[in-house]
Amino acid sequence: MPKVSVDGQELEVPDGATVLQACELAGKEIPRFCYHERLSIAGNCRMCLVEVKPGPPKPQASCALPATDGQEIRTDSEMVKTAREGVMEFLLINHPLDCPICDQGGECDLQDQAMAYGRGGSRYDLNKRAVTDKYMGPLIKTQMTRCIHCTRCVRFSEEVAGVDEIGALYRGENMQITTYLEQAASHELSANVIDLCPVGALTSRPYAYEARPWELKKTLSIDVSDAVGANIRLDSRGREILRALPRVNDEVNEEWLSDKGRYQVDGLVRRRLDKVWIRRDGKLQAADWNTAFQAIADANPQGSIAAIAGDLVDCETMFAAKTLLAGLGSDLLEGRQTGMDYDVSNLAAVNFNSGFSGIENADAILIIGSHVRSEAALVHVRLRKAVKRGARVFVVGPEWDTTFPTTFLGPDAGVLHDLPAEVGEVFSKAERPAIILGAAGLASGALDRSLRLAQDWKLVRDGWNGFNVLHLAASRMGGLMLGYGRKGGIRDLAAAAPNVLLSLGADEVDYSAFPNSLKVYIGHHGDRGAHAADIILPAASYAEKDGTYVNTEGRVQYAEKAVYAPGDAREDWTILRAMADVLGVSVGFDSLAELQASMVAAVPALGVEGLADLGDLPASSGGGRASGVMKYPVEDFYLTNPIARASVVMQRCSAELLHGEGLAEAAE
């Protein structure tokens, strides 16, 4: 623990800390461009200069200088002030003065730091450098003349994303940041470089010239595009969500966000269901709420009603539907739309027990049937960290580009019963072994075998639980906690042939299994579910209602309402509440607060933000054999949910990045 003094203030800093970190611990603000907590140290912007004694009598880059015992650091001396002014003046030599037309304006590090640390004018009167703009794909808009060569984007794609595609070509004044041959940046986290860019060189293409940061209303929300539950901030103006940005949460998403979570928001204003529709003679016709509710009542739902929860719904919606069904004497609830029927009697067996920050510390990882990159891009970032720390990774399932050294054991789940000796050896020696069971693994019946392996390898030990299930749907863990999981899965529902089928935004269900049911779709997008529905009740998306979500770790998180739903659309729970009146059921709540109170009374874990305690990992029942060649469920990363499918940006990403279609740029 070295002792240093910062501006005369004595403090102890952790071993390995840099001078910059020491200054921050002392509460001093150090301006910086290239330094970023989650990236390696580059030390090339020189903005963080401080005066350090003992040492050469000149300012030193604090980000790259280790703090050592007895250092006297000054951040307030004349030398430091002059040095910062000098660096800033040099940075601004080639930076265009186009802030009024720059999308970064108002949230630009260079703008802010020029105000705070610059000298207020330039002595440079020659021509500025100009750099041709580079194409970086449908999400990243470039304006490379603004680039100050901090190389954060280069380091991000190499270190965090694991896809080396951005680089700095040429040298000195001619240095240019580009992707190889200006190919589109094509990985699931590419748009994070927009947040990382301290200037307006890399900005958001879909959000270009849409708004200034100070006109936006910021709402704290939770991403529903996958089961990670990334913490996001929805920026809205009027009734429209203009963008989604990640919030910092070290336990969940660090400060990254997948491209889908970030850019599906334009889908929130497209293909929306904004009025009530009833199918008459095979055609959907606009109707009003009362007619629709009456039609449901006429279908005689008493004791014969089922509910399927979609992937994006919040716990409140599911609880309201559950209460309504209970009032009608039914418990036909299911959330696993694709027909999976794994055992959910113990939720610890279907939970990501290590936690996302925990899996970083695993030293042996067996991934069973999960294409982690497309199913949970932010978990893949954690896996990369684990591999960097020396973890061995084995994958059962079809091969995919993991970006780190991986041993593939074959696509057939049967190999789990006959693992190569090497795997057993690695896992029996590992201190923190982990299994990640994905959707394809669950579908091939590998849950029981995985529990068996967990027992054999002692995955649960002191302070460590290495048994993980990686879900795909934001609603899955919440749904399972609320009882949306039956023994027979969705087949069980179909066998019951209910008079009324409530579809809570369920778009992946095969509705042909319910030929005689009145299919009531309560959702927000005119997608697959709406196509099959007999009655459509327009509801709110995740951005338009307060809601509780539980991510695949069993982490309970709350999202807030950012905007109002369009047209006649209402928050889901109010629809179910109104329907209860027409059906003559008393559900016992008249407000969201009352709903939440009774939900928490039923499932106390939902009332506490943070990891839910799901109990101990159960023992393997000994039955069930995993078999069959696995198939990963995510065929198109950009189009996995109705919001993303409605999003023009996501469609373009899918066409261009996954299917290689060159879309012509609009003539300018």
Next chain:
Amino acid sequence: MAERNIAPDTPELRARWGEFAWTQENAALAKNIVARYPEGRQKSAVMPFLDLAQRQVGAETQTQGWLPLPVIEFVARELDLPIIRVLEVATFYTMYNLVPVGRFHVQVCGTTPCMLRGSDAILEGCYERGMRKGHTTDDGMWTLTEVECMGNCATAPMAQINDGNYEDLTPERLDAVLDALARGEHPKEGTQLPGRHTSEPADGPTTLVAMKTENHDYRGEWA
């Protein structure tokens, strides 16, 4: 510094260089180069590999050689490196040519010592022979580049032509060198000043004079 650009990625370029692979001799050399670095650090060989590739391209095209994109991709494949990392190296160092050059790449130093000693006249001499900075002459013989200091300030002005340095140039001496090269001869490298050996003072040594002709032990004379 001269503006550098990567040669555009065209179907013709792919057709010409897409099949690039080491010749037998170069494959052996490449193996030697990689063996210089510890296991797992093969990517350190990127610079000698690029140089070797450029020389092979040079041998194939009867020029100094350059690095077409497919060749850069070949080097990346050989070393299991992302292509962008190899391209970064190739674009950073000016010794790697990013566009085709002529049979002889004339790099005239224009930094202060050479400039004071008359590099302008050297460049003028090159212009008179039809060379233009950053261009190759129509006969494919000469490519002219003005470069920064080559470290021959004591024998300024100088020009580096392919692998040889030609120092103490005057326009006439440059002409003689270039004429000899054009005839396919190998003019003497180093200083072109008659009577000068290497970079010793032009009018004879001023120190260690006793060592001029034979070895001399100065140790006894130390005060």
